Amino acid sequence: MALNVRSELIRIGAEAVISKLEWNGFKLVSKHRVPKPYRRAELDRWVRDRRTLHEAKIIMSLRRLGVPCPAVVLMDRSTATLYLQLIEGSELKKALDDLPREAIESIALRLGEMVGRMHLGRVAHGDLTTSNIILDGSGNLYLIDFGLSMVTDDLEELAVDIHLLDRSLESVHHPIRGFFMKNFLKGYSMVVGREFMLKIAEKVKEIRSRGRYVEERRKRS
Amino acid sequence: MKGSEKYVLGIESTAHTFGVGVASSSGRILANIRHVYKPKEGGIHPREAAQHHSQIASKAIKEALSQAGVKPQDLDGIAFSIGPGMGPCLRVGATIARALALKLRKPLLGVNHGVAHIEIGRLSTGCVDPVVLYVAGGNTLITGYMDGRYRIFGETLDIAAGNCLDVFGIKAGIGPMPAPEECARRGERFHPLPYRVKGMDVSFSGLLTAALKMLGKIRLEDLCLSLTETVYSMLTETLERALAYTEKGEILLVGGLARSMRLREMIEEMARLHGAKVYAVPPEYAGDNGAMIAWTGVLQLLAGQELRVEESRVRPRFRIDEAEAPWREAGV
Numbered sequence: 001m002a003l004n005v006r007s008e009l010i011r012i013g014a015e016a017v018i019s020k021l022e023w024n025g026f027k028l029v030s031k032h033r034v035p036k037p038y039r040r041a042e043l044d045r046w047v048r049d050r051r052t053l054h055e056a057k058i059i060m061s062l063r064r065l066g067v068p069c070p071a072v073v074l075m076d077r078s079t080a081t082l083y084l085q086l087i088e089g090s091e092l093k094k095a096l097d098d099l100p101r102e103a104i105e106s107i108a109l110r111l112g113e114m115v116g117r118m119h120l121g122r123v124a125h126g127d128l129t130t131s132n133i134i135l136d137g138s139g140n141l142y143l144i145d146f147g148l149s150m151v152t153d154d155l156e157e158l159a160v161d162i163h164l165l166d167r168s169l170e171s172v173h174h175p176i177r178g179f180f181m182k183n184f185l186k187g188y189s190m191v192v193g194r195e196f197m198l199k200i201a202e203k204v205k206e207i208r209s210r211g212r213y214v215e216e217r218r219k220r221s
Numbered sequence: 222m223k224g225s226e227k228y229v230l231g232i233e234s235t236a237h238t239f240g241v242g243v244a245s246s247s248g249r250i251l252a253n254i255r256h257v258y259k260p261k262e263g264g265i266h267p268r269e270a271a272q273h274h275s276q277i278a279s280k281a282i283k284e285a286l287s288q289a290g291v292k293p294q295d296l297d298g299i300a301f302s303i304g305p306g307m308g309p310c311l312r313v314g315a316t317i318a319r320a321l322a323l324k325l326r327k328p329l330l331g332v333n334h335g336v337a338h339i340e341i342g343r344l345s346t347g348c349v350d351p352v353v354l355y356v357a358g359g360n361t362l363i364t365g366y367m368d369g370r371y372r373i374f375g376e377t378l379d380i381a382a383g384n385c386l387d388v389f390g391i392k393a394g395i396g397p398m399p400a401p402e403e404c405a406r407r408g409e410r411f412h413p414l415p416y417r418v419k420g421m422d423v424s425f426s427g428l429l430t431a432a433l434k435m436l437g438k439i440r441l442e443d444l445c446l447s448l449t450e451t452v453y454s455m456l457t458e459t460l461e462r463a464l465a466y467t468e469k470g471e472i473l474l475v476g477g478l479a480r481s482m483r484l485r486e487m488i489e490e491m492a493r494l495h496g497a498k499v500y501a502v503p504p505e506y507a508g509d510n511g512a513m514i515a516w517t518g519v520l521q522l523l524a525g526q527e528l529r530v531e532e533s534r535v536r537p538r539f540r541i542d543e544a545e546a547p548w549r550e551a552g553v
Contacts, residue, residue, distance in 0.1 A: 014461065014462045014465055014466075015458075015462075036454075036457075036458065036461075036491070037490060037494070038454070038457050038487045038488070038490040038491040038494075039450075039454045039457075039458075039487075040411055040450050040454070042411045042413075043411060043413070043416075043450055043451065043454055044454075046413045046416075047416050047454075050416075126419070126420070148419060148420055150419075
């Protein structure tokens with residue numbers, strides 16, 4: 001750890017260890033990409049460094065695009081660690097259960113606008129499930145976890161975002177899924193335009209018909 | 222004379238190998254004959270390979286039956302690889318299997334080639350419920366059994382890992398695998414190449430292009446080292462994710478690339494971190510072979526998956542997750 005402060009472990013993921021810490025009064029989250037001993041040392045260092053840098057760059061471009069996400073406070077390339085602003089709130093996955101219909105409508109609309117702005121900037125999140133969307137106490141939404149994000153001109157990658165979101169709603173929030181997605185696409189359409197939205201929706205249908213991602217991604221979300 | 226044991230003859234003809242095997246319901250492999258088409262230069266030409274297969278077929282079947290010591294009329298089923306693979310090659314095996322099944326009045330069994338690689342791996346190593354890395358010249362996927370069939374957790378988004386290494390080896394003038402891996406052993410310096418892992422999926426075409434562009438610019442040994450280390454690390458990393466996600470305790474390596482010692486070493490090191498056991502299919506069953514088709518045919522025969530001749534059209538794009546594996550539910 002570059003920051004010599006007490007930290008509290010949040011999650012051990014497939015490639016990174018996520019912790020919560022406080023530094024000079026700032027509440028931060030650290031994302032440390034751990035070394036993989038099976039990779040050759042120079043390859044391992046290079047991969048972790050590149051991914052750390054890549055994630056930081058994606059976050060910067062999203063903030064420029066006006067997509068709310070945690071700010072990068074510090075990047076420590078020597079340990080492949082990102083220190084990010086801690087967003088205090090709960091995963092949308094958990095929050096959705098206790099919300100009235102009007103609140104869900106507004107969240108879906110605003111999320112659609114956010115994702116629309118992201119896609120207009122040709123950024124695909126790569127793992128857009130309700131676990132990677134945070135709702136704070138004032139009702140603001142934030143996207144997190146850009147480990148799989150990419151800048152791309154491939155419409156399919158953008159469509160995968162919407163597909164994954166839909167799937168994650170289907171598995172956990174079945175009754176509101178249709179209502180949520182209808183409003184999501186409304187918000188999305190307001191930003192990207194109806195024509196683009198229809199193109200993406202067509203791609204989503206195609207991905208769905210191929211039947212990949214269904215079972216496996218559901219369990220991952 | 223035969224008792225209650227059932228015998229199935231299996232024909233493999235998805236690509237350059239024409240293989241005939243005989244397996245029994247007690248899990249014995251009685252015969253495993255392989256004839257491999259070797260192109261004079263460059264890669265495999267589907268029509269030429271198919272010609273090779275049809276010329277060698279009757280000899281191979283006779284060899285397999287005599288090796289097994291089984292008479293044609295004692296067989297209980299005829300299995301063939303129905304896909305995925307190259308259309309012209311697949312059709313050779315399918316045509317012969319149909320003719321045999323009709324003539325001998327035996328059940329016809331259409332086997333998914335990928336499922337067969339996994340089942341021969343389970344049979345020969347004794348592992349029970351593994352996460353499977355299936356890597357070969359034409360296939361790269363990470364799969365495992367879940368709810369009735371082998372589900373795909375990750376796969377290549379473009380070319381196969383084996384294909385990437387083979388094409389590189391051929392264009393570099395040293396020949397296909399295992400030449401690039403042998404050359405890599407003399408490598409010293411590692412050069413970064415595109416490392417494309419997306420969740421549990423991998424992509425190798427950009428890596429191949431980049432490696433080919435560096436040909437002649439750095440030592441070939443170093444380039445081979447950089448390429449093989451990158452390919453194997455990508456595979457190991459995605460496999461690690463699948464292992465964490467499925468919470469299975471076993472890893473099984475199948476397909477031609479399972480012979481790679483370096484890949485195995487890397488995967489074993491990863492498995493140690495997770496307390497998982499690694500199994501690799503023995504070399505004689507690693508490449509395409511008829512024994513794996515025969516054995517999977519036995520499983521399908523016992524599960525009642527007989528195929529009607531009119532439904533036995535080959536399926537060049539038959540995905541592993543489209544094939545049902547009912548014997549797994551039954552605990553076989």
